[in-house]
Amino acid sequence: MSSKKTITMEHGAGGQFMQELIGGMILKNITQRSAGTVGLDDLDDGSTISLPEELEDGAELVMTTDSHVVDPLFFPGGDIGKLAVCGTVNDLTVMGARPLALTCAIILPEGFELSVFEDIMKSMNLAAEEAGVAIITGDTKTIQGNKLDSMVINTTGVGIAPKVIRDNGLSAGDTIIVTGNLGDHGIALLSHREGFDFETKLVSDVSPVNDLLKGPLSLRTEDNQPVITAMKDPTRGGLASSINEMAQKSGVGIVLEESDIPVDMAVNTACEMLGLNPLEIANEGKAVIGVRPEYAEEVLELLRSHKYGANARIVGKAVSENTGKVLLRTSIGSLRQLGMPVGDPIPRVC
Amino acid sequence: MSSKKTITMEHGAGGQFMQELIGGMILKNITQRSAGTVGLDDLDDGSTISLPEELEDGAELVMTTDSHVVDPLFFPGGDIGKLAVCGTVNDLTVMGARPLALTCAIILPEGFELSVFEDIMKSMNLAAEEAGVAIITGDTKTIQGNKLDSMVINTTGVGIAPKVIRDNGLSAGDTIIVTGNLGDHGIALLSHREGFDFETKLVSDVSPVNDLLKGPLSLRTEDNQPVITAMKDPTRGGLASSINEMAQKSGVGIVLEESDIPVDMAVNTACEMLGLNPLEIANEGKAVIGVRPEYAEEVLELLRSHKYGANARIVGKAVSENTGKVLLRTSIGSLRQLGMPVGDPIPRVC
Ligand SMILES: Nc1ncnc2c1ncn2[C@@H]1O[C@H](COP(=O)(O)OP(=O)(O)OP(=O)(O)O)[C@@H](O)[C@H]1O
Ligand SMILES: Nc1ncnc2c1ncn2[C@@H]1O[C@H](COP(=O)(O)OP(=O)(O)OP(=O)(O)O)[C@@H](O)[C@H]1O
Ligand SMILES: [Mg+2]
Ligand SMILES: [Mg+2]
Ligand SMILES: [Mg+2]
Ligand SMILES: [Mg+2]
Ligand SMILES: [Mg+2]
Ligand SMILES: [Mg+2]
DSSP: OTTOOBOOGGGGSSSHHHHHHIIIIIGGGOSOOOBSSSOGGGOOSSEEEOOOSSOOTTOEEEEEEEEEOOSSSEETTEEHHHHHHHHHHHHHHHTTOEEEEEEEEEEEETTOBHHHHHHHHHHHHHHHHHHTOEEEEEEEEEEOTTTBOSOEEEEEEEEEESSOOOSSOOOTTOEEEEOSOSSHHHHHHHHHHHTOOOSSOOOOOOOOOHHHHHHHHHOBOTTSOBSEEEEEOOOTTHHHHHHHHHHHHHTOEEEEEGGGSOOOHHHHHHHHHHTOOGGGSOOSSOOEEEEOGGGHHHHHHHHHTSGGGTTOEEEEEEESSSTTOEEEEOTTSOEEEOOOOSSOSSSSOO | OTTOOBOOGGGGSSSHHHHHHIIIIIGGGOSOOOBSSSOGGGOOSSEEEOOOSSOOTTOEEEEEEEEEOOSSSEETTEEHHHHHHHHHHHHHHHTTOEEEEEEEEEEEETTOBHHHHHHHHHHHHHHHHHHTOEEEEEEEEEEOTTTBOSOEEEEEEEEEESSOOOSSOOOTTOEEEEOSOSSHHHHHHHHHHHTOOOSSOOOOOOOOOHHHHHHHHHOBOTTSOBSEEEEEOOOTTHHHHHHHHHHHHHTOEEEEEGGGSOOOHHHHHHHHHHTOOGGGSOOSSOOEEEEOGGGHHHHHHHHHTSGGGTTOEEEEEEESSSTTOEEEEOTTSOEEEOOOOSSOSSSSOO
16 A cells, blocks of 8 residues: 555455555454454454354344445535444344444445545444444455445444334334434535535434433333334434334324424424425434333433433324324324325435 | 336435335345345345254354445346355355345446346346345445446345354365366456457356355364365455465465366466466355365365366365465476465456
């Protein structure tokens, strides 16, 4: 690497240059590098995950994957590295799983700055440290500079769930909770990308939610069932997409109290100006949770006591009418449907 | 989707268009869609893998990932879909693992033909069926048409290894076996891409090696150790890269008999004309295996009885001298070093 300051095609060619890149940029910057007997340092064809000795009856592995094509790579509150770790940690978490290990597969355009690459690896590492998850294996490929505009990162995660949480588990009567303000990620990214100059600085919410949800996930009913009945992370398509999916798959209706849905004032203003619906905007550090009603307050309190859950709110409930539909009750008491978005209004948000 | 024949940005936007794309192009074409209680059909945030009831003592999960940026997408003998499945199945296999589940993360440029996408999904499925592995979860992102030249696929695999096989397990005396002709994939791809007109048609070897290696992997010594001591799939960098890594990590020297290394005549001719070394060229359906010498013939016979192992050969052995180095004994008896390649001479081969 030495004198070369940017990525060349050879960095993705499987020989010495690639080895130097992996050693100098990746191994050096990742702290938790192993989840079993073979780890990142071994640079083998893959790595291993040791299974926990004691597994609850019915425990399952959970696997999830996301590629990240966010544009630009750095935005207020985060960057592609943080996003790639949090996105996968959060999908594992909303499935009820404790993250065990992540992969890191990177595609780089020729000419990409090595110093930027290293900043992104450091950011991945900070997020992985915060989430307490090891990055155990990866892959590095290069594409000619005129054929890809920027870095792409895929992370795939494996976790272990004592009880898997589905998105189809809502019953009529369940309370719907969101863990904080909605729309921050998408609007912060868009504003930054387009150079909009809002009065208040908009910051992405990108963060790992596994610690936030640890308490609520461990709560059990008297007959040892999770008190969380369904959960999703409202990423692309925002709350509108997640909650419609939960309603459809669970076969319930949902009524949301519009005035109870937490949206930051700056995000609301920006959305009004841009003609966007904050409920359709991507979040990267939030969860939508269905809870057995008798435990709703306990879950809410647990969430609110965590730094990422300060704005958690009960926003509505599942009902037996209007199966598969989501209705918003407005401040004047009328009901209107919150539909499934057709597409996300903001491209390349994650 | 209906009337739209090509990918639009909305296909990667998390709303209805994406759901239709996933339903119509992916779910419909994948046969094995589940490895646990939550599978591909559930379209949840991830999927589950049920752990086998009885695990050998010391069994570990193995995880591996590869992104595929091959250019062009279709080549003699395969395409990006087949490659993406085989690449990950093969990395699991050379770690000693039985593949349990794969993820499928796709990035598509705007304007990409839907019919081509479907052909690739069908090809992924055929390869997954052959390998007996389920595709349980995935991700779909889109990039503007002027910012990415073609489709990218990442597959990440999880398998279970009763005994993990490392690449550092060679001891002096071990026999080195390759499972067939070397260089086919890289040279077939290059010739096709550049429109070279060789007399013989060159075809990629891309294929899953898990069934080929099932027999050899199950062989045990009298004290219940695997007879395979080390293994790698010689992808980017070819045999030269894999065997050098095995020598360095194991702390042994390697002597290969040049005339015993199987290379197809057409590949040899092409390499001579292009000034390439077939031992540095990528393979996508091969393994380099270290075996305890007393079991070498048995392993060889097992390999040869399989359709993918007809050209398997003993090519050399590990020695205690020249630690970390690989020497080729030429037909006239002289020794010359086979070095670690610097980069792969052929870009975007996988
Ligand atoms: N971006 C990355 N992050 C973490 N580890 C990486 C990264 N890229 C490569 N590695 C590690 O470097 C080693 C070599 O990677 P490489 O991709 O060459 O292996 P492979 O998949 O066996 O080969 P190929 O990609 O040619 O099929 C592996 O152990 C891999 O985990
Ligand atoms: N290329 C694909 N192959 C197989 N399954 C896919 C593919 N793309 C998406 N899926 C499946 O479709 C469902 C929705 O995917 P999506 O990516 O929207 O989920 P998510 O990761 O929770 O959201 P986001 O990507 O916005 O973070 C998931 O169950 C996913 O496994
Ligand atoms: Mg490999
Ligand atoms: Mg996700
Ligand atoms: Mg790789
Ligand atoms: Mg999700
Ligand atoms: Mg590989
Ligand atoms: Mg996704």
